[in-house]
Amino acid sequence: MAKITLDNLAHSYMPNPASEDDFALKELNHDWADGEAYALLGSSGCGKSTLLNIISGLLHPSQGRILFDGKDVTGAPTAERNIAQVFQFPVVYDTMTVRDNLAFPLRNRGADPAYIAQRVQSIAAMIGMEDTLNRKARGLTADAKQKISLGRGMVREDVNALLFDEPLTVIDPHMKWELRTQLKRLHHDFGHTMIYVTHDQTEALTFADKVVVMYDGRVVQIGTPEELFERPAHTFVGYFIGSPGMNVIPARIEGDRAHVEGGSVALPGGFAPLSGKVEIGVRPEYARLTSGEGLPVTIRRVEDVGRHKIVRATLGERDLNIIAAESDSIGPDMTRVTFDPAGVNVYVDDWRVAPGSTQPSKVGEAA
Amino acid sequence: MEKTVNQKAWFLVLPVLVLVAFSAVIPLMTVVNYSVQDSFGQNNFFWAGLIWFEELLNSERMWDALGRQLAFSAIILAIEVPLGIFVALNMPKKGFWASVCLVLMSLPLLIPWNVVGTIWQVFARVDIGLLGYTLDKIGVDYNYTQDFFAAWATIIVMDVWHWTSLVALLAYAGLQSIPNAYYQAAKIDQASRWAVFRYIEFPKMLGVLMIAILLRFMDSFMIYTEPFVVTGGGPGNATTLLSIDLVKMALGQFDLGNAAAFSIMYFLVILAISWVFYTVMTNLDKRDAG
Numbered sequence: 051m052a053k054i055t056l057d058n059l060a061h062s063y064m065p066n067p068a069s070e071d072d073f074a075l076k077e078l079n080h081d082w083a084d085g086e087a088y089a090l091l092g093s094s095g096c097g098k099s100t101l102l103n104i105i106s107g108l109l110h111p112s113q114g115r116i117l118f119d120g121k122d123v124t125g126a127p128t129a130e131r132n133i134a135q136v137f138q139f140p141v142v143y144d145t146m147t148v149r150d151n152l153a154f155p156l157r158n159r160g161a162d163p164a165y166i167a168q169r170v171q172s173i174a175a176m177i178g179m180e181d182t183l184n185r186k187a188r189g190l191t192a193d194a195k196q197k198i199s200l201g202r203g204m205v206r207e208d209v210n211a212l213l214f215d216e217p218l219t220v221i222d223p224h225m226k227w228e229l230r231t232q233l234k235r236l237h238h239d240f241g242h243t244m245i246y247v248t249h250d251q252t253e254a255l256t257f258a259d260k261v262v263v264m265y266d267g268r269v270v271q272i273g274t275p276e277e278l279f280e281r282p283a284h285t286f287v288g289y290f291i292g293s294p295g296m297n298v299i300p301a302r303i304e305g306d307r308a309h310v311e312g313g314s315v316a317l318p319g320g321f322a323p324l325s326g327k328v329e330i331g332v333r334p335e336y337a338r339l340t341s342g343e344g345l346p347v348t349i350r351r352v353e354d355v356g357r358h359k360i361v362r363a364t365l366g367e368r369d370l371n372i373i374a375a376e377s378d379s380i381g382p383d384m385t386r387v388t389f390d391p392a393g394v395n396v397y398v399d400d401w402r403v404a405p406g407s408t409q410p411s412k413v414g415e416a417a
Numbered sequence: 418m419e420k421t422v423n424q425k426a427w428f429l430v431l432p433v434l435v436l437v438a439f440s441a442v443i444p445l446m447t448v449v450n451y452s453v454q455d456s457f458g459q460n461n462f463f464w465a466g467l468i469w470f471e472e473l474l475n476s477e478r479m480w481d482a483l484g485r486q487l488a489f490s491a492i493i494l495a496i497e498v499p500l501g502i503f504v505a506l507n508m509p510k511k512g513f514w515a516s517v518c519l520v521l522m523s524l525p526l527l528i529p530w531n532v533v534g535t536i537w538q539v540f541a542r543v544d545i546g547l548l549g550y551t552l553d554k555i556g557v558d559y560n561y562t563q564d565f566f567a568a569w570a571t572i573i574v575m576d577v578w579h580w581t582s583l584v585a586l587l588a589y590a591g592l593q594s595i596p597n598a599y600y601q602a603a604k605i606d607q608a609s610r611w612a613v614f615r616y617i618e619f620p621k622m623l624g625v626l627m628i629a630i631l632l633r634f635m636d637s638f639m640i641y642t643e644p645f646v647v648t649g650g651g652p653g654n655a656t657t658l659l660s661i662d663l664v665k666m667a668l669g670q671f672d673l674g675n676a677a678a679f680s681i682m683y684f685l686v687i688l689a690i691s692w693v694f695y696t697v698m699t700n701l702d703k704r705d706a707g
Binding site for chain 1: 605606608612
């Protein structure tokens with residue numbers, strides 16, 4: 051188990067990257083604290099897997115260093131880093147039995163046979179495959195194969211970190227839940243540093259202590275699920291996390307009020323004059339339909355999802371989503387929307403600006 | 418669901434039946450016809466029963482040729498398959514050099530068989546051939562026209578030169594189909610190079626390898642042109658493989674009955690071995706599927 055430090059790390063798949071756009075992973079400084087469970091969340095192609103492969107040593111970064119507990123391992127091969135990694139698609143050794151598959155990483159490291167047998171047995175219990183231990187891995191379902199992959203990742207107790215690259219994509223929903231719970235319990239019991247890559251926000255938010263959100267090769271926010279929800283540091287985080295995502299509305303800021311199309315909105319604090327593309331972000335949960343005051347909206351449709359209603363509306367030219375309680379009745383006179391000031395965030399060039407400051411604070415940049 | 422009865426549908430298979438009849442069944446039946454008759458010329462044929470088959474089974478000449486043929490196929494398979502795998506494993510996976518390798522590898526496969534024979538016939542000559550001359554000059558006693566081992570070595574090296582590419586290309590295709598994640602997982606699991614081959618590469622290559630072995634076996638078992646051009650079956654009968662012997666019998670001596678019985682036996686051996694391969698391969702597929 052180790053603390054993993056990324057120092058000025060960046061990677062490009064091109065031999066001579068010229069501009070920042072050529073980098074699949076833009077410059078990043080970050081400490082992965084020892085024993086924490088992280089989720090790495092982002093849409094496809096945002097650099098999540100690149101980052102993971104750099105940590106495990108499958109990829110050599112174009113620049114920067116990786117340190118495990120302060121020791122530079124940038125040049126060290128995967129084997130020396132002592133890392134376990136589970137991939138998106140099941141990787142099993144077809145010709146081996148399930149038992150041999152699980153024992154393989156231990157045997158390769160010359161572990162004691164009695165220890166291997168005991169360890170394989172307990173991992174098999176954890177993934178629920180004790181009955182199939184003597185079967186050949188060939189011909190098992192994708193579910194079962196992925197469970198073997200997970201088991202192989204977890205069989206070593208002394209790993210520095212456990213990396214998961216969208217491991218539950220091929221697993222059916224019921225089993226997904228169960229395996230995720232198992233992983234969480236494993237983390238609780240053994241305290242491995244875990245990094246879990248996913249594009250599924252529910253998976254990320256339920257698994258991790260801290261969620262790292264990536265967008266376009268950059269880490270845009272690292273925070274607890276609550277922080278990501280209440281104070282998205284980047285409009286992408288607001289849009290990506292939440293269902294539906296945050297409403298982003300162009301605005302002009304004057305003190306503690308934001309002027310938007312059709313009126314003005316109260317802000318949680320006072321702001322100095324801001325330059326650049328200024329917007330406000332409001333989660334649908336903090337928007338409320340009224341018949342009295344507020345901004346004029348046109349309601350297009352109401353979706354009843356059971357727990358609540360999602361109101362799809364337009365404010366001027368823009369779409370605006372509002373979440374209304376299941377018990378609220380939406381009358382024809384309710385054509386105005388108000389925002390809870392505490393739930394309004396201000397963005398300059400897509401980055402969040404805290405009340406009172408003029409510059410956004412971006413993560414990942416060297417202090 | 419009701420089954421539609423329409424006997425006219427039989428006409429749809431007629432073209433295939435005609436094609437197969439003219440390309441395979443009728444020629445084969447001619448051979449069967451010859452194998453049970455005898456002729457003393459002038460196109461007069463007499464019923465001879467199974468005497469040609471009896472003679473064949475008691476013929477030392479045939480058994481010797483069959484033995485040489487099996488030895489030849491076994492030796493070239495034993496060399497070409499591991500060598501082909503080895504070459505495939507060491508070929509670049511992608512980029513410019515991968516294309517260069519692919520083109521170079523397919524070159525020998527494009528050369529007509531009699532040209533291959535001629536190339537080696539000249540190449541290996543002691544008087545003017547680069548290989549034969551060099552070997553002779555550095556003191557190796559090499560003369561494929563007189564020496565049993567030299568003749569065998571020449572036709573085996575020639576076949577390896579000609580056909581290893583095929584095995585290598587097929588094995589390479591098998592290797593290319595392995596997702597990168599397997600190699601990455603093996604690295605994470607600290608698998609040795611041998612373990613990567615044994616547990617990842619070899620199992621994934623096995624399917625195409627079986628096809629490669631089957632193709633190489635059938636081709637080598639029927640080989641005629643190349644050794645005939647190089648050694649003509651000699652010295653003595655040293656490199657008289659089955660097909661060379663068959664041609665000698667049918668066209669040289671014009672023993673149609675003997676030759677026909679020989680052909681049928683030849684056909685049955687190939688059929689039997691192909692059937693074994695087919696069974697093994699379908700079982701492999703079944704194992705993959707279930």
